[in-house]
Amino acid sequence: xxxxxxxxxxxxxxPGLGTAxxxxxxxxxxxxxxxxRNAERLAVLxxxxxxxxxxCDITDENSVERLFARLGKEQGAPSLVVHNPSWFVMKPxxxxxxADVIEAWRIACFGGFLVGRAAAxxxxxRGGTILxxxxxxxxxxxxxxxxxxxxxxxxxxxxxxxxxxxxxxxxHVAHVVVDGPIDGAGSEGLKIPKLSPxxxxxxxxxxHRQHRSAWxxxxxxxxxxxxx
Amino acid sequence: xxxxxxxxxxxxPGLGAAxxxxFAQGGLAVAVAARRVDALNELAREIGGRAxxxxxxxxxxxxxLFAAVERDLGRPTVVVYNAGAFSPGSVLEINAAExxxxWRALCLGGFLVGQRAAxxxxEAGRGTILLTGATASVRGGARFANLAxxxxxxxxxxxxxxxxxxxxxxHVAHIVIDGQIRSERYAELEKQRPADGLLDPDAIxxxxxxxxxxxxxxxxxxxxxxxxxxxx
Numbered sequence: 001x002x003x004x005x006x007x008x009x010x011x012x013x014x015p016g017l018g019t020a021x022x023x024x025x026x027x028x029x030x031x032x033x034x035x036x037r038n039a040e041r042l043a044v045l046x047x048x049x050x051x052x053x054x055x056c057d058i059t060d061e062n063s064v065e066r067l068f069a070r071l072g073k074e075q076g077a078p079s080l081v082v083h084n085p086s087w088f089v090m091k092p093x094x095x096x097x098x099a100d101v102i103e104a105w106r107i108a109c110f111g112g113f114l115v116g117r118a119a120a121x122x123x124x125x126r127g128g129t130i131l132x133x134x135x136x137x138x139x140x141x142x143x144x145x146x147x148x149x150x151x152x153x154x155x156x157x158x159x160x161x162x163x164x165x166x167x168x169x170x171x172h173v174a175h176v177v178v179d180g181p182i183d184g185a186g187s188e189g190l191k192i193p194k195l196s197p198x199x200x201x202x203x204x205x206x207x208h209r210q211h212r213s214a215w216x217x218x219x220x221x222x223x224x225x226x227x228x
Numbered sequence: 229x230x231x232x233x234x235x236x237x238x239x240x241p242g243l244g245a246a247x248x249x250x251f252a253q254g255g256l257a258v259a260v261a262a263r264r265v266d267a268l269n270e271l272a273r274e275i276g277g278r279a280x281x282x283x284x285x286x287x288x289x290x291x292x293l294f295a296a297v298e299r300d301l302g303r304p305t306v307v308v309y310n311a312g313a314f315s316p317g318s319v320l321e322i323n324a325a326e327x328x329x330x331w332r333a334l335c336l337g338g339f340l341v342g343q344r345a346a347x348x349x350x351e352a353g354r355g356t357i358l359l360t361g362a363t364a365s366v367r368g369g370a371r372f373a374n375l376a377x378x379x380x381x382x383x384x385x386x387x388x389x390x391x392x393x394x395x396x397x398x399h400v401a402h403i404v405i406d407g408q409i410r411s412e413r414y415a416e417l418e419k420q421r422p423a424d425g426l427l428d429p430d431a432i433x434x435x436x437x438x439x440x441x442x443x444x445x446x447x448x449x450x451x452x453x454x455x456x457x458x459x460x
Contacts, residue, residue, distance in 0.1 A: 195446045199445045220448055
Protein backbone atom coordinates (compact mmCIF):
# COMPACT_ATOMS: atom_id res chain seq x y z
CA UNK A 1 0.00 0.00 0.00
CA UNK A 2 1.95 3.00 -1.25
CA UNK A 3 0.41 6.40 -0.70
CA UNK A 4 1.48 10.04 -0.54
CA UNK A 5 1.21 10.05 3.21
CA UNK A 6 4.55 10.13 4.98
CA UNK A 7 5.71 7.04 6.82
CA UNK A 8 7.01 7.37 10.39
CA UNK A 9 8.75 4.48 12.12
CA UNK A 10 8.89 4.44 15.91
CA UNK A 11 11.28 1.87 17.36
CA UNK A 12 10.76 1.18 21.05
CA UNK A 13 7.08 1.64 21.78
CA UNK A 14 6.36 1.32 25.48
CA PRO A 15 3.48 2.88 27.40
CA GLY A 16 5.17 6.29 27.82
CA LEU A 17 6.87 8.32 25.12
CA GLY A 18 6.73 5.67 22.39
CA THR A 19 2.94 5.53 22.56
CA ALA A 20 2.70 9.33 22.55
CA UNK A 21 4.95 9.53 19.48
CA UNK A 22 2.76 7.03 17.60
CA UNK A 23 -0.39 8.99 18.48
CA UNK A 24 1.20 12.32 17.60
CA UNK A 25 2.48 11.23 14.18
CA UNK A 26 -0.80 9.47 13.36
CA UNK A 27 -2.75 12.60 14.31
CA UNK A 28 -0.46 14.62 12.06
CA UNK A 29 -1.66 12.48 9.16
CA UNK A 30 1.35 10.20 8.84
CA UNK A 31 1.29 6.44 8.43
CA UNK A 32 3.00 4.96 11.45
CA UNK A 33 4.90 1.73 11.90
CA UNK A 34 5.55 0.85 15.53
CA UNK A 35 8.35 -1.49 16.31
CA UNK A 36 8.72 -3.56 19.46
CA ARG A 37 10.20 -6.89 20.42
CA ASN A 38 6.70 -8.14 21.11
CA ALA A 39 4.31 -6.75 18.49
CA GLU A 40 1.19 -8.28 20.06
CA ARG A 41 1.60 -5.94 23.00
CA LEU A 42 0.78 -3.06 20.64
CA ALA A 43 -2.65 -4.31 19.52
CA VAL A 44 -4.65 -1.69 21.43
CA LEU A 45 -2.47 1.17 20.23
CA UNK A 46 -2.55 0.07 16.59
CA UNK A 47 -6.31 -0.29 16.72
CA UNK A 48 -6.65 3.19 18.23
CA UNK A 49 -4.28 4.96 15.83
CA UNK A 50 -4.38 2.88 12.66
CA UNK A 51 -0.65 2.30 13.04
CA UNK A 52 0.90 -1.01 12.03
CA UNK A 53 2.92 -3.09 14.47
CA UNK A 54 6.16 -4.81 13.52
CA UNK A 55 8.12 -7.24 15.66
CA CYS A 56 11.86 -6.69 15.72
CA ASP A 57 14.80 -7.28 18.02
CA ILE A 58 16.59 -3.99 17.40
CA THR A 59 19.81 -5.37 18.90
CA ASP A 60 20.02 -8.03 16.18
CA GLU A 61 21.44 -6.98 12.82
CA ASN A 62 19.46 -9.52 10.79
CA SER A 63 16.24 -8.66 12.53
CA VAL A 64 16.71 -4.93 11.81
CA GLU A 65 17.65 -5.58 8.18
CA ARG A 66 14.58 -7.79 7.74
CA LEU A 67 12.38 -5.14 9.34
CA PHE A 68 13.50 -2.38 6.97
CA ALA A 69 13.31 -4.69 3.94
CA ARG A 70 9.74 -5.57 4.88
CA LEU A 71 8.85 -1.94 5.59
CA GLY A 72 10.24 -0.91 2.22
CA LYS A 73 8.18 -3.55 0.45
CA GLU A 74 4.93 -2.98 2.34
CA GLN A 75 5.03 0.75 3.03
CA GLY A 76 7.80 2.41 1.04
CA ALA A 77 10.66 4.49 2.41
CA PRO A 78 10.14 6.18 5.78
CA SER A 79 10.59 9.94 6.03
CA LEU A 80 10.88 9.84 9.83
CA VAL A 81 12.49 7.23 12.06
CA VAL A 82 12.69 7.54 15.85
CA HIS A 83 14.99 5.38 17.96
CA ASN A 84 13.44 5.44 21.39
CA PRO A 85 14.36 2.27 23.31
CA SER A 86 16.56 2.20 26.37
CA TRP A 87 17.33 -0.25 29.15
CA PHE A 88 17.37 1.54 32.47
CA VAL A 89 19.98 0.50 35.02
CA MET A 90 20.72 2.39 38.22
CA LYS A 91 23.00 0.58 40.66
CA PRO A 92 25.94 1.34 42.89
CA UNK A 93 29.05 1.09 40.77
CA UNK A 94 30.57 -1.73 42.78
CA UNK A 95 27.45 -3.85 42.24
CA UNK A 96 27.24 -3.42 38.47
CA UNK A 97 27.46 -6.64 36.52
CA UNK A 98 28.79 -7.19 33.05
CA ALA A 99 25.27 -7.97 31.83
CA ASP A 100 23.98 -4.58 33.04
CA VAL A 101 26.62 -2.70 31.11
CA ILE A 102 26.24 -4.75 27.96
CA GLU A 103 22.44 -4.78 27.92
CA ALA A 104 22.17 -1.01 28.49
CA TRP A 105 24.62 -0.40 25.67
CA ARG A 106 23.13 -2.96 23.27
CA ILE A 107 19.61 -1.56 23.44
CA ALA A 108 20.25 2.18 23.46
CA CYS A 109 23.49 2.50 21.54
CA PHE A 110 24.09 -0.57 19.40
CA GLY A 111 20.37 -0.73 18.57
CA GLY A 112 20.56 2.97 17.70
CA PHE A 113 23.39 2.24 15.32
CA LEU A 114 21.55 -0.62 13.60
CA VAL A 115 18.25 1.26 13.32
CA GLY A 116 20.00 4.52 12.39
CA ARG A 117 22.08 2.90 9.66
CA ALA A 118 19.12 1.03 8.17
CA ALA A 119 17.02 4.21 8.33
CA ALA A 120 19.75 6.29 6.66
CA UNK A 121 20.14 3.77 3.84
CA UNK A 122 16.40 3.79 3.26
CA UNK A 123 16.32 7.61 3.25
CA UNK A 124 19.26 8.33 0.95
CA UNK A 125 17.12 8.65 -2.16
CA ARG A 126 14.53 11.12 -0.81
CA GLY A 127 15.88 12.42 2.50
CA GLY A 128 14.25 12.21 5.89
CA THR A 129 14.62 12.67 9.62
CA ILE A 130 16.24 10.37 12.18
CA LEU A 131 15.58 11.23 15.84
CA UNK A 132 17.20 9.72 18.92
CA UNK A 133 15.65 9.93 22.37
CA UNK A 134 18.18 11.01 24.97
CA UNK A 135 17.77 11.81 28.64
CA UNK A 136 19.59 13.53 31.49
CA UNK A 137 22.23 10.76 31.63
CA UNK A 138 23.04 11.50 27.96
CA UNK A 139 24.96 14.55 29.15
CA UNK A 140 25.48 14.03 32.88
CA UNK A 141 26.55 10.74 34.43
CA UNK A 142 25.20 10.85 37.96
CA UNK A 143 26.07 8.54 40.81
CA UNK A 144 24.68 5.06 40.08
CA UNK A 145 24.39 5.79 36.36
CA UNK A 146 27.71 4.45 35.05
CA UNK A 147 26.20 1.73 32.84
CA UNK A 148 23.18 3.69 31.67
CA UNK A 149 25.03 6.96 31.07
CA UNK A 150 27.85 5.26 29.18
CA UNK A 151 25.21 3.85 26.82
CA UNK A 152 23.34 7.14 26.49
CA UNK A 153 26.54 9.18 25.97
CA UNK A 154 27.23 6.74 23.16
CA UNK A 155 23.86 7.42 21.53
CA UNK A 156 24.57 11.15 21.66
CA UNK A 157 27.96 10.63 20.02
CA UNK A 158 26.35 8.49 17.34
CA UNK A 159 23.74 11.18 16.64
CA UNK A 160 26.38 13.93 16.38
CA UNK A 161 28.52 11.96 13.99
CA UNK A 162 25.57 10.89 11.86
CA UNK A 163 24.28 14.48 11.70
CA UNK A 164 27.59 15.82 10.43
CA UNK A 165 27.91 13.13 7.79
CA UNK A 166 24.29 12.73 6.69
CA UNK A 167 23.08 16.35 6.85
CA UNK A 168 24.72 17.24 3.53
CA UNK A 169 23.05 14.13 2.09
CA UNK A 170 19.62 15.45 2.99
CA UNK A 171 19.06 13.48 6.18
CA HIS A 172 18.30 15.44 9.34
CA VAL A 173 19.64 13.69 12.45
CA ALA A 174 18.76 15.13 15.84
CA HIS A 175 19.10 14.11 19.48
CA VAL A 176 16.43 15.06 22.01
CA VAL A 177 17.53 15.36 25.64
CA VAL A 178 14.49 14.61 27.79
CA ASP A 179 15.84 16.18 30.97
CA GLY A 180 13.46 14.80 33.57
CA PRO A 181 11.06 11.95 34.31
CA ILE A 182 8.26 11.30 31.83
CA ASP A 183 4.80 11.33 33.34
CA GLY A 184 3.27 7.89 33.71
CA ALA A 185 6.20 5.79 32.51
CA GLY A 186 6.90 4.20 35.89
CA SER A 187 7.66 7.63 37.35
CA GLU A 188 4.66 7.71 39.70
CA GLY A 189 6.78 7.58 42.85
CA LEU A 190 9.04 10.49 41.89
CA LYS A 191 8.18 13.75 43.58
CA ILE A 192 9.78 16.05 41.00
CA PRO A 193 8.23 17.82 38.01
CA LYS A 194 7.51 15.55 35.05
CA LEU A 195 7.28 15.95 31.30
CA SER A 196 4.06 15.08 29.55
CA PRO A 197 4.76 12.47 26.82
CA UNK A 198 2.34 14.30 24.56
CA UNK A 199 4.27 17.57 24.93
CA UNK A 200 7.56 15.80 24.20
CA UNK A 201 6.10 14.20 21.10
CA UNK A 202 5.05 17.60 19.71
CA UNK A 203 8.72 18.58 19.78
CA UNK A 204 9.78 15.47 17.84
CA UNK A 205 7.24 16.42 15.19
CA UNK A 206 8.50 20.02 15.11
CA UNK A 207 12.07 18.79 14.56
CA HIS A 208 10.86 16.67 11.66
CA ARG A 209 9.11 19.66 10.12
CA GLN A 210 12.09 22.03 10.33
CA HIS A 211 13.11 23.54 7.00
CA ARG A 212 16.51 22.28 5.89
CA SER A 213 17.99 25.77 5.94
CA ALA A 214 17.68 25.72 9.76
CA TRP A 215 18.05 22.25 11.23
CA UNK A 216 18.56 21.54 14.92
CA UNK A 217 21.01 18.85 16.01
CA UNK A 218 20.13 18.76 19.70
CA UNK A 219 17.08 19.84 21.65
CA UNK A 220 16.74 19.82 25.44
CA UNK A 221 13.30 19.52 27.08
CA UNK A 222 12.31 19.86 30.72
CA UNK A 223 9.37 21.01 32.83
CA UNK A 224 9.10 24.73 33.57
CA UNK A 225 9.57 24.18 37.30
CA UNK A 226 12.37 21.62 37.05
CA UNK A 227 15.63 22.10 38.94
CA UNK A 228 18.58 21.71 36.59
CA UNK B 229 -9.77 39.83 24.46
CA UNK B 230 -6.69 41.96 23.88
CA UNK B 231 -3.97 40.40 21.78
CA UNK B 232 -0.78 39.11 23.35
CA UNK B 233 2.15 41.41 22.67
CA UNK B 234 5.57 40.55 21.26
CA UNK B 235 8.50 42.95 21.51
CA UNK B 236 11.48 42.39 19.23
CA UNK B 237 14.56 44.41 20.19
CA UNK B 238 17.24 44.68 17.51
CA UNK B 239 15.34 44.66 14.25
CA UNK B 240 17.11 44.92 10.92
CA PRO B 241 15.92 43.75 7.50
CA GLY B 242 16.90 40.10 8.13
CA LEU B 243 16.05 37.99 11.15
CA GLY B 244 14.46 40.80 13.17
CA ALA B 245 11.96 41.52 10.41
CA ALA B 246 11.23 37.81 9.91
CA UNK B 247 10.56 37.43 13.64
CA UNK B 248 8.21 40.41 13.62
CA UNK B 249 6.28 38.93 10.69
CA UNK B 250 6.11 35.45 12.26
CA PHE B 251 4.77 36.68 15.58
CA ALA B 252 2.28 38.97 13.83
CA GLN B 253 1.14 36.01 11.75
CA GLY B 254 0.68 34.10 15.01
CA GLY B 255 -1.87 36.68 16.07
CA LEU B 256 0.24 38.83 18.38
CA ALA B 257 0.49 42.60 18.40
CA VAL B 258 4.14 43.26 17.57
CA ALA B 259 6.44 46.04 18.71
CA VAL B 260 9.77 46.39 16.90
CA ALA B 261 12.67 48.36 18.30
CA ALA B 262 16.04 49.47 17.01
CA ARG B 263 18.39 52.37 17.58
CA ARG B 264 17.02 54.13 14.52
CA VAL B 265 13.28 53.99 14.12
CA ASP B 266 13.00 55.37 10.59
CA ALA B 267 14.09 52.05 9.08
CA LEU B 268 11.31 50.25 10.96
CA ASN B 269 8.25 52.26 10.06
CA GLU B 270 7.51 50.40 6.85
CA LEU B 271 7.79 47.01 8.58
CA ALA B 272 5.54 48.19 11.40
CA ARG B 273 2.95 49.32 8.88
CA GLU B 274 3.13 46.03 6.99
CA ILE B 275 2.46 43.91 10.10
CA GLY B 276 0.08 46.33 11.80
CA GLY B 277 2.57 46.81 14.64
CA ARG B 278 4.45 49.70 16.21
CA ALA B 279 8.05 50.84 15.83
CA UNK B 280 10.15 52.31 18.63
CA UNK B 281 13.59 53.84 18.92
CA UNK B 282 15.68 52.37 21.71
CA UNK B 283 19.32 52.16 22.70
CA UNK B 284 19.26 48.80 24.48
CA UNK B 285 22.58 49.53 26.19
CA UNK B 286 21.05 52.45 28.16
CA UNK B 287 18.86 51.54 31.10
CA UNK B 288 16.68 54.66 30.78
CA UNK B 289 16.09 54.02 27.11
CA UNK B 290 15.01 50.44 27.83
CA UNK B 291 12.65 51.63 30.57
CA UNK B 292 11.12 54.17 28.21
CA LEU B 293 10.69 51.51 25.53
CA PHE B 294 8.79 49.17 27.83
CA ALA B 295 6.67 52.01 29.19
CA ALA B 296 5.73 53.05 25.65
CA VAL B 297 4.94 49.50 24.51
CA GLU B 298 2.83 48.87 27.62
CA ARG B 299 0.95 52.09 27.02
CA ASP B 300 0.38 51.52 23.29
CA LEU B 301 -0.09 47.76 23.03
CA GLY B 302 0.04 46.19 26.47
CA ARG B 303 2.60 44.29 28.51
CA PRO B 304 4.74 42.01 26.32
CA THR B 305 4.24 38.25 26.61
CA VAL B 306 7.17 37.55 24.29
CA VAL B 307 10.39 39.53 24.25
CA VAL B 308 13.21 38.76 21.83
CA TYR B 309 16.69 40.22 22.26
CA ASN B 310 18.21 40.21 18.81
CA ALA B 311 20.55 43.19 19.03
CA GLY B 312 24.31 43.10 18.85
CA ALA B 313 27.47 44.70 17.54
CA PHE B 314 30.62 43.20 16.13
CA SER B 315 33.84 44.13 14.42
CA PRO B 316 36.28 41.30 13.78
CA GLY B 317 39.95 41.75 14.43
CA SER B 318 43.14 40.29 15.80
CA VAL B 319 43.31 40.20 19.57
CA LEU B 320 46.57 42.13 19.15
CA GLU B 321 44.78 44.95 17.38
CA ILE B 322 41.27 45.36 18.78
CA ASN B 323 40.90 48.28 21.16
CA ALA B 324 39.28 48.58 24.56
CA ALA B 325 36.56 50.98 23.47
CA GLU B 326 35.38 48.66 20.70
CA UNK B 327 35.68 45.60 22.96
CA UNK B 328 33.41 47.32 25.46
CA UNK B 329 31.00 48.65 22.84
CA UNK B 330 30.43 45.13 21.48
CA TRP B 331 29.95 43.65 24.94
CA ARG B 332 27.45 46.36 25.85
CA ALA B 333 25.34 45.71 22.75
CA LEU B 334 25.60 41.91 22.93
CA CYS B 335 25.39 41.21 26.65
CA LEU B 336 24.51 44.24 28.76
CA GLY B 337 21.58 45.06 26.46
CA GLY B 338 20.34 41.48 26.83
CA PHE B 339 20.45 41.90 30.59
CA LEU B 340 18.65 45.25 30.60
CA VAL B 341 15.93 44.11 28.22
CA GLY B 342 15.68 40.64 29.79
CA GLN B 343 15.39 41.99 33.32
CA ARG B 344 12.74 44.56 32.42
CA ALA B 345 10.80 41.92 30.48
CA ALA B 346 11.08 39.37 33.27
CA UNK B 347 9.69 41.73 35.92
CA UNK B 348 6.42 42.09 34.03
CA UNK B 349 6.26 38.41 33.13
CA UNK B 350 6.86 37.16 36.66
CA GLU B 351 4.03 39.39 37.81
CA ALA B 352 1.80 37.94 35.08
CA GLY B 353 3.04 34.41 35.79
CA ARG B 354 3.82 33.74 32.14
CA GLY B 355 5.97 34.88 29.25
CA THR B 356 8.75 33.95 26.88
CA ILE B 357 12.18 35.58 26.61
CA LEU B 358 14.23 34.55 23.58
CA LEU B 359 17.89 35.50 23.20
CA THR B 360 19.66 35.32 19.85
CA GLY B 361 23.00 33.52 19.96
CA ALA B 362 25.50 32.55 17.31
CA THR B 363 28.36 30.15 16.63
CA ALA B 364 30.41 32.58 18.71
CA SER B 365 28.16 31.85 21.70
CA VAL B 366 29.86 28.49 22.11
CA ARG B 367 33.15 28.97 20.23
CA GLY B 368 35.68 31.77 20.50
CA GLY B 369 37.12 31.73 17.00
CA ALA B 370 40.31 33.48 15.89
CA ARG B 371 39.65 37.23 15.36
CA PHE B 372 36.20 36.87 16.99
CA ALA B 373 36.99 38.04 20.53
CA ASN B 374 34.76 41.11 20.20
CA LEU B 375 31.81 38.91 19.32
CA ALA B 376 32.48 35.78 21.36
CA UNK B 377 32.96 37.54 24.69
CA UNK B 378 29.58 39.25 24.50
CA UNK B 379 27.82 36.22 23.06
CA UNK B 380 29.23 33.83 25.68
CA UNK B 381 28.00 36.27 28.29
CA UNK B 382 24.53 36.39 26.78
CA UNK B 383 24.40 32.57 26.84
CA UNK B 384 25.39 32.53 30.52
CA UNK B 385 22.67 35.08 31.19
CA UNK B 386 20.12 32.88 29.41
CA UNK B 387 21.08 29.81 31.46
CA UNK B 388 20.91 31.65 34.75
CA UNK B 389 17.64 33.38 33.88
CA UNK B 390 16.06 30.11 32.74
CA UNK B 391 16.90 28.32 35.97
CA UNK B 392 15.54 31.14 38.10
CA UNK B 393 12.53 32.21 36.06
CA UNK B 394 11.26 28.85 34.75
CA UNK B 395 9.59 27.96 38.06
CA UNK B 396 7.96 31.42 37.97
CA UNK B 397 6.31 30.64 34.65
CA UNK B 398 8.74 32.50 32.39
CA HIS B 399 10.35 30.50 29.59
CA VAL B 400 13.85 31.71 28.74
CA ALA B 401 15.56 30.17 25.73
CA HIS B 402 18.79 30.77 23.81
CA ILE B 403 19.02 30.17 20.08
CA VAL B 404 22.42 29.27 18.64
CA ILE B 405 22.38 30.37 15.02
CA ASP B 406 25.29 28.33 13.74
CA GLY B 407 25.88 29.74 10.27
CA GLN B 408 25.29 32.70 8.00
CA ILE B 409 21.81 34.08 7.54
CA ARG B 410 20.76 34.65 3.93
CA SER B 411 21.22 38.31 3.05
CA GLU B 412 22.71 40.70 0.51
CA ARG B 413 25.98 40.47 2.38
CA TYR B 414 26.29 36.73 1.78
CA ALA B 415 24.90 36.67 -1.77
CA GLU B 416 28.22 35.41 -3.19
CA LEU B 417 28.51 32.64 -0.58
CA GLU B 418 24.92 31.63 -1.23
CA LYS B 419 25.67 31.13 -4.93
CA GLN B 420 28.47 28.70 -4.07
CA ARG B 421 26.16 26.49 -2.04
CA PRO B 422 23.28 24.19 -2.94
CA ALA B 423 19.71 25.39 -2.43
CA ASP B 424 18.85 26.30 1.19
CA GLY B 425 22.58 26.42 1.93
CA LEU B 426 22.32 29.49 4.15
CA LEU B 427 19.93 30.02 7.03
CA ASP B 428 16.58 31.37 5.87
CA PRO B 429 15.31 34.10 8.25
CA ASP B 430 11.77 32.75 8.01
CA ALA B 431 12.94 29.22 8.94
CA ILE B 432 14.78 30.63 11.95
CA UNK B 433 11.71 32.63 12.94
CA UNK B 434 9.68 29.41 12.82
CA UNK B 435 11.99 27.93 15.49
CA UNK B 436 11.49 31.01 17.72
CA UNK B 437 7.76 30.66 17.27
CA UNK B 438 7.93 26.97 18.18
CA UNK B 439 9.86 27.78 21.36
CA UNK B 440 7.17 30.27 22.32
CA UNK B 441 4.47 27.67 21.67
CA UNK B 442 6.11 24.86 23.68
CA UNK B 443 3.92 23.43 26.44
CA UNK B 444 5.32 24.11 29.89
CA UNK B 445 5.97 20.47 30.72
CA UNK B 446 8.60 20.37 27.96
CA UNK B 447 10.53 23.63 27.61
CA UNK B 448 13.80 24.00 25.75
CA UNK B 449 16.64 26.12 27.09
CA UNK B 450 18.88 25.99 24.04
CA UNK B 451 18.29 25.19 20.40
CA UNK B 452 20.92 25.09 17.66
CA UNK B 453 20.06 25.95 14.06
CA UNK B 454 22.17 25.49 10.96
CA UNK B 455 21.75 24.79 7.25
CA UNK B 456 21.73 21.15 6.16
CA UNK B 457 25.06 21.53 4.34
CA UNK B 458 26.85 23.44 7.12
CA UNK B 459 30.17 22.01 8.36
CA UNK B 460 30.19 21.93 12.15
